[in-house]
Amino acid sequence: MNDGGDFISTQWWQLQILTDVRNFDLMSAALISLQVSGIANLPDDRGLVAFVPEQQLHSHWCDQLTTLLEQWHLAPDQYQLTIKPQAPVNWGKQWRPYYHAVQITHFMKIVPAWQTEQTIGPYDILLDPKESFGTGIHPTTRLCLQLLEQVVGQQQTMIDVGTGTGILAIAARKLGIKQILGVDIDTAAVTVARENYDRNCHDKAFTVRQNSLLAGIKDKADLITANLLEDPVRQLLPSLASHLTATGQVIISGILASRIELLAQALPSQFTVQQIITTQEWGALLAQKQEK
Numbered sequence: 001m002n003d004g005g006d007f008i009s010t011q012w013w014q015l016q017i018l019t020d021v022r023n024f025d026l027m028s029a030a031l032i033s034l035q036v037s038g039i040a041n042l043p044d045d046r047g048l049v050a051f052v053p054e055q056q057l058h059s060h061w062c063d064q065l066t067t068l069l070e071q072w073h074l075a076p077d078q079y080q081l082t083i084k085p086q087a088p089v090n091w092g093k094q095w096r097p098y099y100h101a102v103q104i105t106h107f108m109k110i111v112p113a114w115q116t117e118q119t120i121g122p123y124d125i126l127l128d129p130k131e132s133f134g135t136g137i138h139p140t141t142r143l144c145l146q147l148l149e150q151v152v153g154q155q156q157t158m159i160d161v162g163t164g165t166g167i168l169a170i171a172a173r174k175l176g177i178k179q180i181l182g183v184d185i186d187t188a189a190v191t192v193a194r195e196n197y198d199r200n201c202h203d204k205a206f207t208v209r210q211n212s213l214l215a216g217i218k219d220k221a222d223l224i225t226a227n228l229l230e231d232p233v234r235q236l237l238p239s240l241a242s243h244l245t246a247t248g249q250v251i252i253s254g255i256l257a258s259r260i261e262l263l264a265q266a267l268p269s270q271f272t273v274q275q276i277i278t279t280q281e282w283g284a285l286l287a288q289k290q291e292k
């Protein structure tokens with residue numbers, strides 16, 4: 001592991017973290033909050049691999065990771081981090097060997113876009129995440145997909161805040177939503193979401209653009225999905241009601257399981273929590289707006 005000196009000369013760096021599978025969720029959360037991309041499991045679940053652009057790997061990066069993990073009670077002796085340079089041109093494909101088809105909910109399988117030999121069912125999703133978040137493997141995405149599968153019925157419209165690879169938008173369309181707006185703060189995600197949507201759904205139901213949360217957006221939707229970390233979710237809460245139709249619903253994910261009840265209590269008063277689901281580390285909720 002680098003001792004904290006500045007990292008120079010290569011555009012992308014590969015992080016390899018050997019740790020127990022029980023630590024994967026916390027480790028992923030910490031890496032995501034430090035803007036790391038392409039997180040995937042190492043073979044045999046020995047740990048995680050991820051990629052980070054050089055300009056983010058400043059001298060305090062490792063300290064920030066250690067501090068964050070310690071706050072979440074993951075001590076440095078519970079993982080082993082190595083960082084090595086990655087050829088810049090192909091970095092987005094480096095995690096491909098670790099990415100495989102996986103059954104994600106009762107109905108849906110996520111299939112790497114390049115595995116053309118796979119049989120694709122009506123609800124399955126072909127995905128090439130490139131450098132964006134949303135492979136379907138991460139529990140925060142799975143929780144959203146589970147809630148989407150349960151909830152989508154009569155809704156016509158959806159806004160997907162932090163669309164990433166577009167995975168939730170694609171799933172929603174396959175489940176019957178008619179019009180979807182995806183937004184992401186990251187321009188690369190906007191391109192990737194567009195490509196993935198067009199790969200799966202050959203229609204014009206998806207609009208995607210770069211935007212921070214719902215700032216400046218006038219549309220109202222029957223359903224909002226937001227798989228973000230807790231800070232941006234809390235920033236989003238005050239603007240939810242005005243972007244939902246009379247009895248619109250919201251799916252929120254990306255919150256640590258230990259904090260999901262607190263987040264539910266922080267929802268604006270127009271909302272009633274309908275469901276909270278959790279994995280060991282992550283929580284998601286479904287809430288409905290009640291017109292007063």
Ligand SMILES: C[S@@+](CC[C@H](N)C(=O)[O-])C[C@H]1O[C@@H](n2cnc3c(N)ncnc32)[C@H](O)[C@@H]1O
Pocket residue numbers: 132133134135136140141144161162163164165166167168183184185186189211212213227228229232254
């Ligand atoms: C955890 S990923 C979720 C991706 C995908 N929706 C899923 O469920 O797998 C969060 C996404 O939100 C985006 N994001 C983070 N902050 C944002 C903000 N303030 N406004 C819009 N998008 C944001 C990130 O770029 C990232 O693509």
